Amino acid sequence: MPANALVRTTLNAASRLATAPPGRVAYELFRHPVRRSRVRPAERELHDRARTAELLVNGKRTRVYRWGDGARPVLLVHGWRSRASRFTPYVRGLLDLGMSPVAFDAPGHGESGGRSVTILEYRELIGRLAEQDGPFEAAVTHSFGTCCTFLAMAEGVPVGRLASIAGLAEFTYLVEAFTAILGLNERLERDLVRRIERHLLPDAGDVWRRFDATRRPELVTAPILAVHDEGDDVVPYRQAQLLRAAYGEEQLRLITTRGLGHRRVLSEPTVVDNVLAFLAEPLPLPLPLRTDAAPAAPVTPAA
Incomplete structure (x- = not known):
């Protein structure tokens, strides 16, 4: 039996007797990345050239x-x-443009400590790096990193422009996707929502509204480029459509790809070229919304 099917059968069956024990298991699975990605051979040389430092965030290195x-x-x-x-x-491309990339491994990821991370810890990291290195001329985000960056920008972190790749817009989708992947029943889904509100993000207010990247578009005035694959099975294309509806076509430029999915879209050369072209466009000072930028070249990658 596949691992997800085994988890689904076990947790759903146990929840008929008592929600708490299987609910705790589902909650722990939700908040832990489970495994860490390794540096790929093609990434090693540039990864090792970086100047490294450490920040302590919520006790996590x-x-x-x-x-x-x-x-x-x-x-x-x-x-x-x-x-x-x-x-x-x-x-590589940013260095060629005379820009200075800044990145981090979130807690529970890469070379960082801890076993889990929350959107608020991402938010703190982005804010502290803005104080140390910013204001940022731009940000490039992928997947969950997108809604974290929108939150930081909406709450005052200055970013001149934003390139979102396969970006998550709705915080609620995290729960929807997790319960769908594991096939959890409604009792366990409701229990998971309660645990997120009470234990993972206490004192954060209405997390489902606060962390929704589409809720306060008037607070994010930077130009935005969104790249999303129409067949993304991790963060559906609808998430990009929600961003475009919230921010409008004058502020948000949407590039749709085909056949790249959720992960390959990040490194596809035509996507990289379009993102770098967007970042290289002149920004007026101060950094308001631009309405006169020429559209990026269309992406037509092979399937």
Whole structure:
């Protein structure tokens, strides 16, 4: 029996007797990345060239990476079960543009300590790095890193422009996707929501509204490029459509790819080229919403 099917059968059956024990198991599975991604051979040389430092976030040792001379800093924010080294193609391109990439391995990921991470810990990291290295001329985000960065920007962290790749917009989708993947019943889903509110993110307010990247578009005025594959089976294409509806076509430029899925879209050369072209466009000072930018070249990758 596949692992997910075994978990589904065991937890759903146990929940008929008592919700608490299987609910605790589901909650622990939800908040832990389970496994850490390793640095790939193609990433190693540039990964090892970074200047590294550490920040302590909520008691967790967090690895920070910096390249370049510090001029024109650009923040790179990875997603769940990922790491900073996945942005290697962007680091190379940003250095060629005279920009200075800054990245981190979130707690529970890569070379950082801890076993779990929350959106608030991402938010703290982004804010503290903005104080040390910013203001950021731009940010490039992937997956879960997108909603974390939108939160930071909405709560005052200055970022000149944002490139979102396979980005998550709705915080509620995390629970929907998790329960769908494991096939959890409604009792366990409700129990998981309660545990997130009471234990994972206590005192954070209405987390389902606060952490929704589409809820307060007036607070994020930077130009946005969203790249999303129409067949993404991890973060559905609908999440990009929600972002476009919230921010409008004048502020948010959407590029749709085909055949790249959720992970390969990040490193696809045509995607990288379009993101770098977007970041290279002149920004006026101060950094308001641009309405006169030429559209990026279309992406037509092979399936």
